[in-house]
Amino acid sequence: MLIRFWGSRGSLPVSLGTAALQEKLVKALVAASGRNLDTEAKARAFVAGIPDFAVSHTFGGNSSCVQIDTGGDEYVICDMGSGLRELGNSIIAHDPQKSHTFHMFMSHLHWDHIMGFPFFVPAYRPGNRIRIYGCHASMEQAIRMQHSAPSFPIEFDRLPAKIEFVQLKTGQRYDIAGLTVTAKQQAHSGDSFGYRFEHAGKSVVYSTDSEHKLEDLGETEAFASFFRGADLVIFDAMYSLADAISVKEDWGHSSNIVGVELCQMAGARRLCLFHHEPISDDEHLVRIWRETQRLEEITRSGAPLEILAAYDGLEIVI
Secondary structure (H helix, E strand, C coil): CEEEEEECECCCCCCCCHHHHHHHHHHHHHHCCCCCCCCHHHHHHHHHCCCCHHHHCCCCCCECEEEEECCCCCEEEECCCCHHHHHHHHHHHHCCCCCCEEEEECCCCCHHHCCCHHHCHHHHCCCCEEEEEECCCCHHHHHHHHCCCCCCCCCHHHCCCEEEEEECCCCCEEEECCEEEEEEEECCCCCEEEEEEEECCEEEEEECCCCCCCCCHHHHHHHHHHHCCCCEEEEECCECHHHHCCCCCCCCCCEHHHHHHHHHHHCCCEEEEECECCCCCHHHHHHHHHHHHHHHHHHCCCCCCEEEECCCCCEEEC
């Protein structure tokens, strides 16, 4: 399986401002001092080799959208945040005339997770088929409402693609687009649902917008079981542990530290920090990533847990 991240932020999209961009350029120019970078090829090679991720990269600003590619003709997508717009544009650019089938799995219906759908170009192409899956009874109502006045000028019923809504039940296994899919309810305002996807002996867990209280041993064990042996856990690490248990308790999000603990309990192979706080800049997110890697090292009691941090454009092969 190939996992592509089109949107990795939580709450709302953010952009890299002029001041932050200029700071990256200043640091890159200082690092390049004394080098002969008189061609674009040399400059690109130099930039690619800059060891400081916060200088050579950005985590991006799109809200949640993750693609799971098993090599088939149909698209499997988790959440429809603003990253869905870029995914749709990429598909149209590569196959402008071809019709496609899309399987969209919704964690929940808050705006940052559905806001990309009105700008998803394949929805405006006849012949395309879109199936939207979730466990909320109000799923269709929420998507339709977003397309209604005064929020958006194009009514849902005017979309040419064939769009269907499929309500799933937690704990039940479904065979969809070559994947075995299981949903689990999570602690979040209005409820959210995580998904475990299995294919050809590999497994991916998509678990965002979920708050975990480790003192609740029953719930902790239930999530460790849901994550058990996963090749990749995409995990809501929006808050620091201090915020998650104090000023932002019961806000429905978790931390990098809890992600490590749960994945170690579960024997997962990779943890990907996801749903980044919009106020966190690239340097802050890199610091969290490195601190999480160090935490995993000093708390490890079994096989290593690889720590990754999601960014728009990241691809993970499992």
